[in-house]
Amino acid sequence: MNNYKAKWITIPFIIIIMTMSFMNIISKDKEVSASENRTLQQKPTIEDIKDGSFTDKFEEYFSDQFTFREELFKMYAKTKLALGFDKVKSYFILDNNWIMPTPSDEIPDAEVENLAEEINRLAKIGLETNKEIYYVSTPHKDGMLSHLYPQYTDGLDNYLNNRDKLKKHIDTETIKYIDLNEYFLKAFTEEEREDLYFKTDHHWNGIGAFEGFKYIINNMNILENIPWNRYITTTLDKGSFLGSYNMNLNKLVNESEEIPYVHTKDKSDYEYFKFDGKKDVKVKEEDVIATERDKEDILYGGAYMFGKDCSILKIRNKKSISDKKIIIFRDSYQAPTSWLFADVFAEVQLVDPRHIDNLGMNVDDIMRESDADIAMFMYNNSAFKMMIEEMKEQR
Amino acid sequence: MIFSNLVFLFLFLPALLILYYISKDKFKNYVLLLFSLIFYAWGEPKYVFLMIASIVINYILGIKISHNSKARKLWFAFSIIFNLGILIIFKYTNFIIDTINSAIGVSINIPQIALPLGISFFTFQMVSYIIDVYRRDTEVQESIVNLALYISLFPQLIAGPIVRYQTVDKQINNREHSMNKFAVGVNRFIVGLAKKVIFANQLGLIADGVFNAQVLELSTLEAWLGLICYSLQIYFDFSGYSDMAIGLGKMFGFDFLENFNYPYISQSVSEFWRRWHISLGSWFRDYVYIPLGGNRVNQIRHCVNLLIVWSLTGIWHGANWNFLIWGLYYGIFIIIEKLFLGELLNKLPRMLRHIYLLLIVTIGMVFFRAESISQAKGFIQALMGINTILYNNSILEYMHDLGYVVVLSILFATPIIPKIKSIIETKNERILESNQVCCLHSVGLMSLMLVEVVMIINSTYNPFLYFRF
Numbered sequence: 001m002n003n004y005k006a007k008w009i010t011i012p013f014i015i016i017i018m019t020m021s022f023m024n025i026i027s028k029d030k031e032v033s034a035s036e037n038r039t040l041q042q043k044p045t046i047e048d049i050k051d052g053s054f055t056d057k058f059e060e061y062f063s064d065q066f067t068f069r070e071e072l073f074k075m076y077a078k079t080k081l082a083l084g085f086d087k088v089k090s091y092f093i094l095d096n097n098w099i100m101p102t103p104s105d106e107i108p109d110a111e112v113e114n115l116a117e118e119i120n121r122l123a124k125i126g127l128e129t130n131k132e133i134y135y136v137s138t139p140h141k142d143g144m145l146s147h148l149y150p151q152y153t154d155g156l157d158n159y160l161n162n163r164d165k166l167k168k169h170i171d172t173e174t175i176k177y178i179d180l181n182e183y184f185l186k187a188f189t190e191e192e193r194e195d196l197y198f199k200t201d202h203h204w205n206g207i208g209a210f211e212g213f214k215y216i217i218n219n220m221n222i223l224e225n226i227p228w229n230r231y232i233t234t235t236l237d238k239g240s241f242l243g244s245y246n247m248n249l250n251k252l253v254n255e256s257e258e259i260p261y262v263h264t265k266d267k268s269d270y271e272y273f274k275f276d277g278k279k280d281v282k283v284k285e286e287d288v289i290a291t292e293r294d295k296e297d298i299l300y301g302g303a304y305m306f307g308k309d310c311s312i313l314k315i316r317n318k319k320s321i322s323d324k325k326i327i328i329f330r331d332s333y334q335a336p337t338s339w340l341f342a343d344v345f346a347e348v349q350l351v352d353p354r355h356i357d358n359l360g361m362n363v364d365d366i367m368r369e370s371d372a373d374i375a376m377f378m379y380n381n382s383a384f385k386m387m388i389e390e391m392k393e394q395r
Numbered sequence: 396m397i398f399s400n401l402v403f404l405f406l407f408l409p410a411l412l413i414l415y416y417i418s419k420d421k422f423k424n425y426v427l428l429l430f431s432l433i434f435y436a437w438g439e440p441k442y443v444f445l446m447i448a449s450i451v452i453n454y455i456l457g458i459k460i461s462h463n464s465k466a467r468k469l470w471f472a473f474s475i476i477f478n479l480g481i482l483i484i485f486k487y488t489n490f491i492i493d494t495i496n497s498a499i500g501v502s503i504n505i506p507q508i509a510l511p512l513g514i515s516f517f518t519f520q521m522v523s524y525i526i527d528v529y530r531r532d533t534e535v536q537e538s539i540v541n542l543a544l545y546i547s548l549f550p551q552l553i554a555g556p557i558v559r560y561q562t563v564d565k566q567i568n569n570r571e572h573s574m575n576k577f578a579v580g581v582n583r584f585i586v587g588l589a590k591k592v593i594f595a596n597q598l599g600l601i602a603d604g605v606f607n608a609q610v611l612e613l614s615t616l617e618a619w620l621g622l623i624c625y626s627l628q629i630y631f632d633f634s635g636y637s638d639m640a641i642g643l644g645k646m647f648g649f650d651f652l653e654n655f656n657y658p659y660i661s662q663s664v665s666e667f668w669r670r671w672h673i674s675l676g677s678w679f680r681d682y683v684y685i686p687l688g689g690n691r692v693n694q695i696r697h698c699v700n701l702l703i704v705w706s707l708t709g710i711w712h713g714a715n716w717n718f719l720i721w722g723l724y725y726g727i728f729i730i731i732e733k734l735f736l737g738e739l740l741n742k743l744p745r746m747l748r749h750i751y752l753l754l755i756v757t758i759g760m761v762f763f764r765a766e767s768i769s770q771a772k773g774f775i776q777a778l779m780g781i782n783t784i785l786y787n788n789s790i791l792e793y794m795h796d797l798g799y800v801v802v803l804s805i806l807f808a809t810p811i812i813p814k815i816k817s818i819i820e821t822k823n824e825r826i827l828e829s830n831q832v833c834c835l836h837s838v839g840l841m842s843l844m845l846v847e848v849v850m851i852i853n854s855t856y857n858p859f860l861y862f863r864f
Contacts, residue, residue, distance in 0.1 A: 002828050006578035008837035013581045014412070016841060020848075021409040055396075055437050062402045069852055076849045087796055152791030 023067040030065065040064040074250050081252075086150060088252065091245055097255040098148050099200050099245040100141070103155040104382045107162050115388040116169030119377060122391070123175050125367045126375040131327075133375050135170055136216055137163055138333040139181040140382035141197050141204070147190045163381045178219050180212045181381055187211075200243025200255050202382075203300050207233060209336035210262035217344060220374075223321055226344075230264050236290070242297040259303045263339050268319045270342050275312040277359040288313060289338065304335035310352035311359060312366065315342040322346065327372035329353060329363070331387050333380040347372070353390040363391045396437040397553075398584075398639045399591050399851055407434065415647060424544050424567065427647060434549035435512070442511035449481060450543045453521045457528050457542070461535035474525045482518045485511055490714035513553035515711055517546055519678055524560040526682055533561050541567045550643035556654035556674035559681075563649060570648035580645030585844050587638025592847045594807070595632035596854055597800040598624045601793045606764055608789075610773035616786040618777040620793060620801075625764050626757045627804040630659065633672070659808045662748035663740055664728040664755055675711070679704050698730050705729070712763070717771065721762040728755055 032039050041064045044057035063069075077088045086092050092100040107115075123133040143159035163181055170177055184193060188211075196208030204212070214228060241257040272288055273280035286293075288309040292302025301307065310330060315338060326341065327349040328334060334350070341348045351366055359366075367375060379387045396403050411430045418426050436443040456477070459470040483491075485508055492503050524545065527533040536542040545567055551558050605613065605621020613621075637654035644651045658671035668676050680689075687700040702723065709722015732740070740748050758775065765771035777783050794801070819826055826832060 002833075003574065004830065005828065005833040005836065006574045008833045009578040009581050009840060010574055012837055012841045013585075013844070016844065017405060017409050017412075021405045024405055052440070055440075059400060059402050062406065063852065066401055066852060072849045072852050076853050085796070150795065152788055152795055154788040154792050 020067065024062070024065070027065070027067050033064070033070070070250055074252065077249060077252050088249060091249060092149060092153070093249075093253060094148050094150075097199050097253050098145070099243065099249070099253060100145065100148055101202060101245065103142050103146075103149070103153065104140070104158050104162065105155070106158040107165065107385055109165055111385070112162065112165040113169045115385060116166055116171075118388050118392050119175065120169075120171040122363065122367055122377075123171065123375075125364055127174055129368055129370075131367075131370075131372060131375040133175045134178060134216075134220065134377070135175050136178045136376060136378045137166070137181055137384070138212060138331075138378060138380040139184045139204070140333075140380045141202055142382060143181060144184055144193050145190075145197060148194075159381055162385075166381075166384060176220075178216055180215060183215045184211070187215075198241065198243050198257055198300070200246035200253055200257060201241070201300050202244050203333060204336070206260035206262050206304070206336045209333070210340065213337045213340045222324065222374075223344065226321065230266075231262050232265050233260050233262050235260050236293060236298070236303065239293065239295055239298045241303065242299055244300060247299070259298065261336070261339075264343055267339070268317050268343065270339065271316045273314040273316070274309070275314060275359070277361060280314060301332065301335065305338055305350075306335075307332055307352040308355045310350040311355035313350040315339075315348045315350070317342045317346060320344060320346045324374060325349065325370075325372040326374040326376060327351060327367070327370045328376045328378050329387075329391070330378045331380055331383050334378045345374075353387055353394055356394060362394045364395060396434050398636070398643075399588060399847075401848075401851060404848070404851075412646070423647075424540060427549075428540055428544045428547065431544065431547040431549040431552060435547060435552055438553075439512045442514075445481075445485075445511060446517060446547060447543070449478075449517075449521065450546050451539065452477065453525065453546075454536070454539045454542050457525060457535050458537075460525065460529050467529075471525065471529045475522065478518050478522050478525065482514060484508070485514055487710075487714045516557055517552060519557050519675075520546055520560070522682065523557070523678065527560045533564050536560075536564070536567075548644075548649070550640040550647075550649075551651060556637050556640060556651055557678050558651055558674070559678070562652055566649050570650075572648045576645050576648065580642040582642070582840060583645065584639050584642030585840050585847070587635045587640075587642055588847045589843055590631040590635030590638060590807075592850045592854070594800060594804050595628050595635055596850070597797055598628035598631065598804060601797055601801070602628050602764070604789070604793065606774075610770065610777055611782065613774075613777045614784045614787040614790065615777060615780040617790045617793075618774060618783075620790055622757050622760060622774075622778065624801060626659075626760045627801070627808060629760070629763070630655070630671075630808060631804060657808065657810050659753065659756070660749070660810065661752050662745065663732055663737060663752060664725055665732055665737070667752055667756060668725065668729070675708070679708055683707060694734075697733075701730050701733075702726050716768060717762045717765060720768070721759055724759050724762065 029042060030040055031042075041057060041060040043061055044054045048054040048057050066072075080088055081093060086094060090102040092098075092102075094100060119135060126133045140159060142156075143163075146156045149156060160181070163179070167177060167179065184196070188196070196211060197204050210231065210233075217223065217226060236259040241259050242251070243255075243257065246253050246255070270285065272283045272285055274283050274288075275281075289305055290303055291306065291309075292298045295302065305313075320342065321344050323346045325347040326345045328341070329351050331352070338348065338350065349370060349372055351363075353363060356363070356366065361369070396407065398404075407430070411426070414430075415423055415426050432443060432447075435446060453474065456470055456474040460467055460474065488505065488508055492505055496502055524536070524542070528535050536545070545558075545560060545563060546552075548558070548563075602621055602625035605617055606625065608617075634655040641651050641653070652674060654672060654674050656670040656673065658667050661667040661670055684700060684704045687703060688696060689700065690697050692700065705722045705726025706719055707722070708725070709718045709720070712718045712721070728736075740751065743751075758778070761771050761774050761778075762768075765774060816827065
């Protein structure tokens with residue numbers, strides 16, 4: 001190698017590593033990564049030296065706080081897409097800005113049996129306290145829109161297999177099983193189903209939730225001739241929707257999505273109460289429903305309802321169609337149906353098992369002590385494992 | 396600490412370069428030693444003291460062996476027992492106890508012993524020093540700092556190449572630093588990092604996906620793809636690490652010997668092992684095979700010597716029966732080649748010889764990668780299409796996502812770049828040294844480094860496979 005060439009290699013290399021090193025030393029540490037929705041590792045402490053975790057934490061800290069980290073990620077992802085790849089991180093980025101997750105893994109039969117046993121056990125507690133029990137399997141996006149995936153995608157049947165296994169082990173003598181997956185697949189065409197989901201998020205939208213809700217109520221056989229034509233759809237006219245997948249991808253996809261709400265023409269005056277473990281405390285609607293309505297970026301939870309607000313949230317409606325009360329053990333798919341349930345039931349008690357650890361009650365206590373007439377487990381078919389395991393842990 | 400880590404690239408290396416190059420020559424080795432110990436302690440804070448103690452003891456033993464006393468032979472034997480003893484205690488105790496337990500049906504319980512990072516590499520370097528001093532192939536090292544630097548020099552400390560004392564003894568005291576040498580080192584380091592981050596890590600995604608799946612769920616083509624990817628992954632991973640080590644060595648004035656020479660273009664198993672992990676092969680040749688008599692003995696003894704060397708090579712890689720079988724597998728093929736297969740192979744067309752080698756090596760990799768002998772057996776059945784379907788969607792998904800990496804890896808596992816360079820040089824001798832090409836080379840190399848950094852930031856998969864040895 002001649003001297004000229006050596007200079008052309010040595011000098012840029014030294015400049016790059018020294019500049020990057022200097023910038024990393026002087027740059028201010030960040031607390032959180034908005035794009036990844038997580039807190040970033042901070043400088044390790046003396047305590048970390050004592051417990052032997054210093055070096056691992058320092059490497060994580062240096063990587064988390066690396067200068068231009070988010071910009072470099074975006075550059076990497078955009079380059080991949082420009083080169084014709086359709087997968088970034090674990091997401092497929094498909095035509096018309098659809099973001100789809102890697103299909104769910106298949107859950108071993110024995111594991112599903114254990115999960116179903118937990119539901120059956122809780123159902124017995126519900127029955128002992130005179131409740132009707134329902135299990136509603138809400139349809140996750142990956143199963144309903146499987147036609148969007150590239151043809152070679154593996155594991156597209158996993159969601160159906162998992163659902164079938166759960167259905168097989170649920171005690172249908174005591175639990176009424178409502179399968180929205182099957183209904184959505186039969187009642188809607190592929191194109192129609194696309195209108196029921198957000199493109200950049202993992203949830204259904206308000207319209208999808210309403211279609212699911214109608215099927216649930218019709219199958220509960222507790223009311224006849226419900227006037228479905230009194231419902232209208234409105235959209236939020238400010239802010240922009242930020243889908244969970246798009247957030248994880250650092251807003252890689254530029255898609256403007258509407259946030260639809262389905263509600264009655266003459267919306268009732270619902271009353272909201274949060275149960276603090278001892279008593280019900282009245283709260284304002286804007287503190288629990290659409291809490292991000294005034295923000296620039298509105299997440300699904302901020303558009304409808306966050307799980308943290310369901311510990312335990314009670315919605316009362318004096319003008320409800322029925323005088324019955326319902327308790328719903330729910331995940332985020334339930335969020336757009338809160339008003340819809342409240343139109344039908346005199347009191348809706350919403351329990352998110354992920355957020356009840358500060359109540360001093362476990363799921364068994366909640367089920368036993370609830371004065372509801374009906375108990376419903378409402379979990380989507382991609383997350384039921386996580387939610388049921390969460391309930392088991394709370395015991 | 397590993398080379399493909401942001402802390403190494405943008406904190407450790409810049410700090411070391413600054414301190415090393417502003418230090419006077421007489422302090423340079425101290426700076427290197429200090430940083431080498433930090434480098435080791437970063438990953439193994441407890442075992443750095445084991446390494447230091449071992450260095451001190453070997454320093455004293457080296458001096459004892461160098462004296463013309465009657466006890467010289469005794470000191471030498473003690474040194475070998477001491478070094479191999481440490482290796483056996485930390486690497487093989489659990490394996491030996493488990494084997495005894497299952498062989499004679501007892502249940503001896505001992506606590507799990509953690510494997511100190513790079514112990515197989517630095518122990519072999521110490522043994523190399525002791526043997527070289529005993530044979531009078533080299534002078535004893537009178538400075539403990541210099542001996543410590545030879546053993547702990549960070550570029551080759553954790554995953555080789557195994558640098559023999561004879562190779563670097565003079566360089567420790569007196570080595571050349573120049574911009575040319577530094578640039579060659581930078582070039583080599585960036586290329587090695589690319590092998591690791593761009594190729595090995597991506598190939599590892601497929602290899603792990605296939606090897607972690609249930610064997611019964613694998614299709615035949617999927618099993619073959621996983622095996623090919625693993626064979627390429629381990630080559631790019633290990634040769635990439637060796638390139639980075641050689642490159643870093645040059646940045647600090649050292650010249651280490653080559654460790655890989657395009658092994659997958661070989662046409663026999665014997666040739667493959669002359670091109671793969673060269674430093675380990677030559678270590679066993681010089682310190683085990685030749686002292687046993689090598690090939691200057693009768694045929695049966697020669698075969699026994701080969702089996703001893705290859706079972707040791709296998710077990711060096713890990714305390715597991717898989718590795719022993721893997722080593723013996725190669726030993727048997729080398730013996731067969733020496734007995735008659737080599738001559739037969741020479742009569743075959745080049746392409747067939749090449750296919751023979753690739754089949755032997757890739758199937759051998761099953762034993763290297765499998766967690767147990769039963770997994771290896773199941774995987775080989777999948778490769779042969781026993782109780783499995785021909786293909787499934789997984790292979791299409793893997794190829795869609797990473798097919799380009801597989802194709803490029805196969806291409807770059809051959810000497811295509813040196814070939815292209817030589818063709819260009821034949822046509823125009825000076826073109827590669829022209830200013831324009833120098834600028835292009837620089838832009839290309841720095842862009843490659845940027846891609847590597849971006850991929851490191853976006854990657855969660857970054858282990859070096861040879862660290863566990």
